[in-house]
Amino acid sequence: MKNILLILRREYLVRIKKKSFWVMTLLMPILISGFYALLFWGVFNSQEQQKVSIIDESGAFTQKFKNSEKVKFEYLKLPLDSAISRLNQKQTDIVAVIPQNIMDDPSSLRIYTGKGVGFEIQNKIENIIQNEIRNVKLAKAGIDQKILEEADVNVSSKVVVVSKEGEQKEQNTLASTILGTITVILMFSTVVGFGVQVMRGVIEEKTNRIIEVIISSVKPFQLMMGKILGVGMVGLTQFALWITLTFALTTVSSSLLPANQIKKAAQQQMSEMPQKDKDKIAKKVTETPSDAGKVMGFLKSAKSLNIPLIIGCFLFYFLFGYLFYASVYGAIGSAVDNETDTQQFMFPIMLPLLAGYLIGLMTAGQADNKLLFWASIIPFTAPITMMARLPFGVEPWELILSMTLLVISTIGMVWLAAKIYRVGILMYGKKPSFKEIGKWLFYKG
Template structure:
């Protein structure tokens, strides 16, 4: 045990002092922070972009129907030549031309927005919304129904379906499928990334020592199995350290950038237009109801977060991470010991990656239907359970299923470590030979 601890310490200290570790610890947070800060900055820049649109209404029905916003301005030009306007609208300071054909009341494709730039979704939504409402109102007026506006307002109904989960003990807990799906997907995807990233690090570490012949000196003092386990655990600590640095540094960078450059959240043009459309969709007297419903939905989401047992989530994540990591790391270590170059690893790595990729594919099915037979079996099979089970746990998994999954994962981890150790002790000192699956089978028999 003492020798394994020495190898762990050596592996950890050597790797965290490498220039590549230091560079990636700096570049990683900068890249992650940039991915969050740059879109926010671009959104803020977009706030100052005012679009003027020339309206050519051949139907003569929509004069001043489309309201202006802070970012959208409409000029109704009346009788003008559309073809000539197309040639010089940009020189006149217009973002585009909105042409409304006379057949607009019965042809949904009779409205065209010409522009030399791509209009955003909010602009199209704003225009179509008010044109549709005006046409609808005009058609309803032809029925000559008294107090039609009041009737339409009175029949408008909003329903918010709450979901309550009944536990075996009869306790009712607020649930929210969207929140559960998000937590499950993030947990499963993080598990996939951790296992893949750290597993390949183990394989490359073993290959580096083998190709540099350092391992020949180390093997004279420790057993191959001790060297393999020390390397696996040491690299795990290195990977976790770097991930922790990335998370903390990214959080600090984003927080500082938000404080310095984005002290207040402002609405982008898209949000501003959509917000105005939502507010105008209902009369003033209906707005308190909409606001209260939004508050209730927010309370429901917060209640769902409170009902998620994060201690169970964290404990499950740590268990399945450790079990999955040791399982895959031992297999990757065996591959690294059996080959002389990274090119030779492809034929052996692909079968190891297949279960991980399958787990990622089934992850989507598991968050949509956590009780399905596909999600069940893939959360039991050890090679896929670390990814798929993490997607099911937020929804609640029966204890017998968790116990069975954990037992098989531990059993499979011990078996894979034992088999990998047999390959490792033979392959680590073998050079210049093209290894095949038949050769690996012979090593397992030694």
């Protein structure tokens, strides 16, 4: 145990002291927050006002189009050819032609442009015409618009889970799905990322012949376990720093962004709406909870989740899932001389990991899915897929069975990996096959 701790300490300190570790650790959160800040700035500052010419042959849409900071409308009474010539001369950006039969054939609307039209502007023109056609048809049918607005109601429900003992517990499906998806992604990325680091570390030491010196002082199993645990601690440290720094930088950058532009854009959008739409929105606001109320309700319902159990299980499945796959990565690294030769061995490892990842994402929110159930029991996929089920509740016997099989499988995999590691770590100049690696398992000594 002392030798394992010494190797663990060495692996951790050697990697943590590298400049590249700190550069990547500090640079990644800055790049992430800077990217989103730049994207946000570009959305609100890069778009210029466009000039849209309206040719209303029906005469039913006069003064229906209102100007805004992004769009300026003008009404033309010109032949189509003359209007298009103005387009070519860059006197206008868009020409929208509303034909006389627009009421009978809404698909006859034509929009001409010289350099393409954005979806937002196209949607704005279509919505204005669509709303006006609807109002005209409702008026002809003798239907009051207010009756339709009053009939437009929002229906919401609460999910209550009833246990076998009759205990009732409210559950937020959205919160459970989001939490399950996040934990699936985190589990997959950390297990794969840290496992690859173990493999690369073994290959590097083997290539530099450092391993021959180390192996004379410690047993191969101790060396492998010390490296696996040391690299795992380095990865956890970097992962924790990324989360902390990303959260801090995102919070700071969001406070520095021009929030008044968001408010101004929302006000501008409201001013462009017809009065009936404004009244409809105001009615919905009074009938439905505010954004703050929704957030508070979401957080309140999220508290109904068994967070301590989820955190504890996440740590358990990460620990044994990482040990399971990192030992295999370490064995692969010991069997080859360079990273290129690992490709033939990587597919069998990545297949169950990718299967668990895809199953976890595609069945998120489907607590009773049979495929997800069996994937959460089988040790190869359990570390990932069980996290997708936990927020929805898992029977104790299912959790115990899954954990027991994972622990037994991890012990067996570490034992097999150690068998391969002790032989492969001293093999040079030969690319082994699966058959040859299988023989290593039965070597004595």
